[in-house]
Amino acid sequence: MKFFIDTANLDEIREAVALGVLDGVTTNPSLMAKEGIKGVDAVMAHYRQICEICDGDVSAEVIATTYDEIIREGEELADLHPNIVVKVPMIKDGVKAIKYFSDKGIRTNCTLIFSAGQALLAAKAGATYVSPFVGRLDDIGADGLQLIEQIVQIFGNYGYATEVLAASVRHVPHLIQCAEIGADVVTCPLNVITGLLKHPLTDSGLATFLADHKKANA
Numbered sequence: 058m059k060f061f062i063d064t065a066n067l068d069e070i071r072e073a074v075a076l077g078v079l080d081g082v083t084t085n086p087s088l089m090a091k092e093g094i095k096g097v098d099a100v101m102a103h104y105r106q107i108c109e110i111c112d113g114d115v116s117a118e119v120i121a122t123t124y125d126e127i128i129r130e131g132e133e134l135a136d137l138h139p140n141i142v143v144k145v146p147m148i149k150d151g152v153k154a155i156k157y158f159s160d161k162g163i164r165t166n167c168t169l170i171f172s173a174g175q176a177l178l179a180a181k182a183g184a185t186y187v188s189p190f191v192g193r194l195d196d197i198g199a200d201g202l203q204l205i206e207q208i209v210q211i212f213g214n215y216g217y218a219t220e221v222l223a224a225s226v227r228h229v230p231h232l233i234q235c236a237e238i239g240a241d242v243v244t245c246p247l248n249v250i251t252g253l254l255k256h257p258l259t260d261s262g263l264a265t266f267l268a269d270h271k272k273a274n275a
């Protein structure tokens with residue numbers, strides 16, 4: 058399973074890289090805004106910096122919502138660095154653009170997936186990744202993990218190469234259940250990745266080992 062970090066914060070990306078388990082980065086316009094990145098030049102420079110820090114797939118989202126503009130913006134993003142994956146929203150023009158990018162060998166991440174039908178459409182158009190949003194479905198009382206399960210099954214039935222990138226993963230149990238289901242990738246904040254380190258028995262066990270060692274060597 059691949060681990061992507063869902064942030065535009067460079068320090069968090071550095072910390073996840075240093076842990077040695079990071080496979081990529083996803084961003085979105087809200088995450089970029091949170092870091093105060095505005096204006097085309099600053100956005101492009103920020104993506105370049107992310108690609109220099111993380112040697113893995115970096116999803117960069119288009120702002121455009123019409124076919125011609127998505128193509129123009131997506132090609133500019135793809136030209137930035139070979140690791141860029143163009144993130145395209147699940148709308149009609151987005152699906153058409155994914156087909157165009159796929160034919161040109163430009164990799165894509167179809168975002169804002171909330172149904173199996175949307176995932177199927179994106180896979181047929183040739184998306185590299187589909188991003189179903191687990192947490193946002195849970196927020197409205199639906200079952201985000203059930204959607205991951207459905208999509209994994211459908212892609213398996215037909216051997217689609219499109220990878221299931223579980224997004225909006227908010228806590229450790231989400232991540233573990235995505236792994237059990239067989240999602241190809243999870244993207245989540247740094248605290249969810251580092252949350253995997255934690256168990257109270259590890260902490261108390263280590264404290265006992267160190268105390269016993271100290272006593273024996275006093």
Ligand code: E4P
Pocket residue numbers: 063083084085168188190192193224225226227244
């Ligand atoms: C996916 O690529 C999105 O950036 C992200 O996972 C959304 O997560 P949120 O619902 O916690 O904002």
